[in-house]
Amino acid sequence: MNNCLKYRIIINIIVNMIFIHKLSEYGECKVNNTIMLELGSLPNMNEMLPNEEPPNLADYDEPIVTKKTTLENFPNPFMNPIECNRINVEESYICDPDKILKTSEADRIDELLSLERLSSTHHCEGYGEVPYKIGIGIINSIAKEDFNTLADELLERWKLSHERCYDGILLLFTKQEPDVLIKYDKGVEPYLSPKVISTIYPMCQTLLQNEKLAIAIEKCNLNI
Incomplete structure (x- = not known):
């Protein structure tokens, strides 16, 4: 399994556990205390993924794109340089x-x-x-x-x-x-x-x- 996917799954599990824990504190959800995770006892990432280094996003060739750039939404660097990935510049072509x-x-x-x-x-x-x-x-x-x-x-x-x-x-x-x-x-x-x-x-x-x-x-x- 791709390292990025592994870490994403683990993070989702942890977030869900914390959410359930918070709900139980306010009486919204009954949870068996023996299986609750306290913040101080969250899973050890090194134990769950032994001998694996966290992925370095800089190693990936493909750009991380949040939305597909199309004919209709291609931005203008003179009007919206941030959308053009030109941040903190006075002028960009x-x-x-x-x-x-x-x-x-x-x-x-x-x-x-x-x-x-x-x-x-x-x-x-x-x-x-x-x-x-x-x-x-x-x-x-x-x-x-x-x-x-x-x-x-x-x-x-x-x-x-x-x-x-x-x-x-x-x-x-x-x-x-x-x-x-x-x-x-x-x-x-x-x-x-x-x-x-x-x-x-x-x-x-x-x-x-x-x-x-x-x-x-x-x-x-x-x-x-």
């Missing part, structure tokens, strides 16, 4: 609702995105010289038929483009079946074009197959 990246990994990617914004200026009517803004979405898994739709919607929802300049760029990554989509508004051309994307995409795919996800995201983004 990353949304990782399934908590796939470590904080340090996401911080590093955000730093790279910031540097790119400083070095990728272009003229936008009414704004002068402005940066290309790249947003990155990361999802554990999504139906193939929804992948392209989600990328299109995030590019629009996150409002990465300067008004009237249509210069936003979005990269959407999936973990379970490693893949990436690169979306951009028409004002990004010729900086990005179908021809340019056709050369970047195979490099990103190779990185996703051979590198840790955070490293693949970094290197793929550097090719944009």
Whole structure:
């Protein structure tokens, strides 16, 4: 039996015993005193699970997800950074609702995105010289038929483009079946074009197959 499941069962047993004990104190439940567990005599975990170490959640590859991230509920890092797993940051262009990246990994990617914004200026009517803004979405898994739709919607929802300049760029990554989509508004051309994307995409795919996800995201983004 999986260690996590064992510990969960034991904890449930202990909680139920304590609950029954409390009910008996208030006369709500008659319990044989000979089988009651006092708080000071709870089961010894080492005796119940000899020679077993408590599970280390950091050893598990799969993220602990409380709800499935979908096309409909994918959050916006500019409006709700906490839902995007970007806590205590002033600004983030990353949304990782399934908590796939470590904080340090996401911080590093955000730093790279910031540097790119400083070095990728272009003229936008009414704004002068402005940066290309790249947003990155990361999802554990999504139906193939929804992948392209989600990328299109995030590019629009996150409002990465300067008004009237249509210069936003979005990269959407999936973990379970490693893949990436690169979306951009028409004002990004010729900086990005179908021809340019056709050369970047195979490099990103190779990185996703051979590198840790955070490293693949970094290197793929550097090719944009």
